[in-house]
Amino acid sequence: MSEANGVPPGITSAITTAADGDVAKGVALPDVVAQQLKALLEAGHYDGVKLLLEPVQEVDIAAAIGSLPRTLQALAFRLLPKDEAIEVYEYLEASVQQTLLERLRSGEVLELVEEMSPDDRVRLFDELPAKVVRRLLAELSPAERRVTAQMLGYEAETAGRLMTTEYIDLKEFHSAAQALAIVRRRAQETETIYSLYVTDASRHLTGILSLRDLVVADPEERIGDVMTREVVSISTDTDQEEVARVIQRYDFLAVPVVDREQRLVGIVTVDDVIDVIEQEATRDLYAAGAVQAGDEDDYFQSNLFTVARRRVVWLLVLLIANTGTSAVIASQKGVLEQVVVLAAFIPLLIGTGGNVGAQSSTVVIRGLSTQRIQTLGPGAAIGRELVAGALLGLLMVLVVVPWAWQVSGSPVVAGAAGISLVAITTLAATAGAALPLLFDRIGLDPALMSAPFIATATDVAGVFIYLHTAAWLLGRFAVAGPG
Numbered sequence: 001m002s003e004a005n006g007v008p009p010g011i012t013s014a015i016t017t018a019a020d021g022d023v024a025k026g027v028a029l030p031d032v033v034a035q036q037l038k039a040l041l042e043a044g045h046y047d048g049v050k051l052l053l054e055p056v057q058e059v060d061i062a063a064a065i066g067s068l069p070r071t072l073q074a075l076a077f078r079l080l081p082k083d084e085a086i087e088v089y090e091y092l093e094a095s096v097q098q099t100l101l102e103r104l105r106s107g108e109v110l111e112l113v114e115e116m117s118p119d120d121r122v123r124l125f126d127e128l129p130a131k132v133v134r135r136l137l138a139e140l141s142p143a144e145r146r147v148t149a150q151m152l153g154y155e156a157e158t159a160g161r162l163m164t165t166e167y168i169d170l171k172e173f174h175s176a177a178q179a180l181a182i183v184r185r186r187a188q189e190t191e192t193i194y195s196l197y198v199t200d201a202s203r204h205l206t207g208i209l210s211l212r213d214l215v216v217a218d219p220e221e222r223i224g225d226v227m228t229r230e231v232v233s234i235s236t237d238t239d240q241e242e243v244a245r246v247i248q249r250y251d252f253l254a255v256p257v258v259d260r261e262q263r264l265v266g267i268v269t270v271d272d273v274i275d276v277i278e279q280e281a282t283r284d285l286y287a288a289g290a291v292q293a294g295d296e297d298d299y300f301q302s303n304l305f306t307v308a309r310r311r312v313v314w315l316l317v318l319l320i321a322n323t324g325t326s327a328v329i330a331s332q333k334g335v336l337e338q339v340v341v342l343a344a345f346i347p348l349l350i351g352t353g354g355n356v357g358a359q360s361s362t363v364v365i366r367g368l369s370t371q372r373i374q375t376l377g378p379g380a381a382i383g384r385e386l387v388a389g390a391l392l393g394l395l396m397v398l399v400v401v402p403w404a405w406q407v408s409g410s411p412v413v414a415g416a417a418g419i420s421l422v423a424i425t426t427l428a429a430t431a432g433a434a435l436p437l438l439f440d441r442i443g444l445d446p447a448l449m450s451a452p453f454i455a456t457a458t459d460v461a462g463v464f465i466y467l468h469t470a471a472w473l474l475g476r477f478a479v480a481g482p483g
Contacts, residue, residue, distance in 0.1 A: 034067045074100055150265075176220070192269055206229065339408075
């Protein structure tokens with residue numbers, strides 16, 4: 001290709017590389033594709049765009065289009081072949097999908113939405129205004145409208161909202177040869193063909209078999225004799241996190257979804273579960289940092305006012321809670337006036353307590369997520385962290401007490417710091433384990449009881465323990481020993 005063909009020389013090498021047989025479909029770097037795509041679109045070389053994108057995977061094309069300025073996104077999308085455009089659209093971020101809906105013609109939008117897989121269509125509708133959803137639903141074909149309305153009727157973040165209705169179901173009386181013919185006929189319109197489901201005349205799920213089992217079976221053998229009748233399934237109201245755990249536990253590529261009458265209504269595939277895992281991990285991390293995740297979980301695309309609103313709520317709660325520390329210090333100002341050097345060790349003690357509590361809360365929250373805590377038992381988990389906190393305190397005492405004695409020149413201050421340190425680390429580890437478990441027991445998200453809250457609680461308790469321990473030791477010392 002050369003400039004005579006309408007493509008600038010600087011772009012020729014990138015297109016040649018993308019089209020090279022040695023670069024398999026999908027190996028082209030998304031960033032490189034995005035840069036060259038933008039340059040070609042701005043130069044108006046649309047044939048070059050088609051050649052550039054031809055060997056690129058749909059997910060990478062979606063990433064490249066998503067990185068373009070909004071004025072170029074619709075143009076790039078229109079240059080895609082029809083079948084490829086549907087797949088690319090399903091990989092786009094929700095905000096880009098909405099932008100394209102606004103910029104494409106009405107007929108293009110309807111065709112796009114009609115051809116989407118049901119689960120991706122429902123995910124898109126969840127992001128659109130209700131008025132737009134009603135209009136698009138009314139324009140869908142009766143079959144697609146019925147499926148979409150049914151899935152939208154299930155609660156958010158359940159298997160019913162996550163599943164797809166594109167699967168292959170067989171009957172027990174089918175022969176292996178008949179079943180293979182059905183798979184060949186329906187493979188193009190089905191999300192996955194590696195797991196095949198067997199239903200009776202009322203669509204009740206009666207068995208399952210893999211594509212491998214079907215291929216190696218005798219052509220005349222009945223499906224009822226080949227299939228496995230012990231089927232692991234989930235219900236339409238199963239929480240999406242539990243769906244992810246089922247697929248992980250059994251190493252499934254897909255898991256069948258049944259309604260209350262045990263009728264097969266859809267399947268959840270592993271690619272959708274990966275999205276769920278990412279979404280839930282994002283929420284837990286936001287909660288661990290005392291940041292509200294928001295409905296769309298896209299923190300970095302939110303405006304600054306939204307960002308501030310999400311963060312200020314918890315910061316105000318923590319600020320109010322931290323006034324407890326100030327109140328404790330004010331109540332013991334007599335002790336601090338008597339031995340001013342006591343104040344030097346407050347940051348060390350409360351910082352250590354916060355760190356130990358954060359560690360314990362992190363491992364317990366993760367244990368709840370992976371269900372390891374359920375195996376161990378809440379009581380054993382709390383007891384384990386209590387002992388760990390005490391051991392940590394005793395180990396740190398070996399360093400803190402000699403140092404505190406040297407800095408303060410007082411064995412009483414060093415003793416107060418050492419005793420308080422053991423008490424604080426034990427309390428912090430226990431609270432870090434117990435509070436997330438308490439939240440989980442009462443039905444709240446245990447991630448809410450995360451590092452900032454544990455640190456704040458241990459700050460108040462730590463200062464209280466330290467200053468009261470110091471006051472007690474000073475009183476004993478003043479009576480028993482020299483002034």
